[in-house]
Amino acid sequence: MEKPVSLFKIGGSIITRKNSYRYFREKVASRIVNEILKFEGEKIIVHGGGSFGHVKALEYGIPGEITPDRLYGASLVHNDMIDLSNRVAGLLLSMDAKPYIFSTSSLMKEGTLDCKDPVAYMKKGLVPLLFGDTYISGNKVLIYSGDKIMLDLSKLLRPSIVVFLSDVDGIFTDDPKENPDAKLLPRVKHSEGIKAKGKDATGGMKLKLDTLLEVKRYSNKVYLINGKFPERMRKTESQEFKGTVIE
Ligand SMILES: Nc1ncnc2c1ncn2[C@@H]1O[C@H](COP(=O)(O)OP(=O)(O)O)[C@@H](O)[C@H]1O
Numbered sequence: 001m002e003k004p005v006s007l008f009k010i011g012g013s014i015i016t017r018k019n020s021y022r023y024f025r026e027k028v029a030s031r032i033v034n035e036i037l038k039f040e041g042e043k044i045i046v047h048g049g050g051s052f053g054h055v056k057a058l059e060y061g062i063p064g065e066i067t068p069d070r071l072y073g074a075s076l077v078h079n080d081m082i083d084l085s086n087r088v089a090g091l092l093l094s095m096d097a098k099p100y101i102f103s104t105s106s107l108m109k110e111g112t113l114d115c116k117d118p119v120a121y122m123k124k125g126l127v128p129l130l131f132g133d134t135y136i137s138g139n140k141v142l143i144y145s146g147d148k149i150m151l152d153l154s155k156l157l158r159p160s161i162v163v164f165l166s167d168v169d170g171i172f173t174d175d176p177k178e179n180p181d182a183k184l185l186p187r188v189k190h191s192e193g194i195k196a197k198g199k200d201a202t203g204g205m206k207l208k209l210d211t212l213l214e215v216k217r218y219s220n221k222v223y224l225i226n227g228k229f230p231e232r233m234r235k236t237e238s239q240e241f242k243g244t245v246i247e
């Protein structure tokens with residue numbers, strides 16, 4: 001019998017402080033990773049960039065046409081993302097898990113992500129770790145987001161559960177950080193009537209919501225949960241669950 005596959009996306013917003021360049025929230029990341037490891041079966045972990053990605057991506061105008069300056073930015077962001085990934089992998093190793101980092105830019109083949117190797121490594125018992133990253137295609141410096149990687153992996157693996165951890169309790173009617181009247185939506189079926197402006201280099205919540213709805217086609221269980229309370233991941237079936245279920 002095939003083992004159940006679980007996919008996790010750790011938002012950059014939750015494991016870094018999004019406005020201070022390269023600030024890693026180690027304790028939060030550690031608690032998240034610890035909860036993820038409680039899931040049975042095979043798993044892949046993807047993480048975002050937060051202040052290891054978005055600060056310099058915005059500063060160097062990425063995405064955009066290739067210029068010497070922008071190439072320097074791509075190099076810098078890629079290096080910082082590898083650093084962040086190393087930190088997450090270090091936490092996993094300290095908990096006796098077997099992370100294996102795959103660099104997104106190395107998996108990019110003509111604009112599509114080739115996930116065959118990460119999947120093969122997962123089947124051997126490793127925990128593939130992927131991350132949103134810059135890459136070069138044609139005459140452009142581009143970004144492949146962690147959320148997009150989640151969609152690619154979902155299509156390929158048809159996972160039994162997909163969890164997105166972010167820095168908010170779930171999807172709200174509007175940005176909860178800007179609108180105090182925004183209401184948490186326990187269930188979301190479509191993006192109509194939801195206000196979700198994108199602020200960072202990968203489109204923020206607007207694009208995430210569209211991606212979540214698409215991921216839902218490939219998995220029965222898709223959730224957006226606050227990474228500050230990672231134990232909520234194990235309560236998705238209970239009455240007291242706090243978060244958003246994608247339907
Ligand atoms: N309707 C909404 N519901 C929830 N969050 C929203 C909404 N609109 C905008 N946001 C913002 O989206 C942010 C999460 O997106 P993002 O920073 O890209 O997180 P991640 O690092 O998980 O990808 C939240 O911090 C919140 O301020």
Ligand SMILES: [Mg+2]
Pocket residue numbers: 011048202204205208
């Ligand atoms: Mg994001």
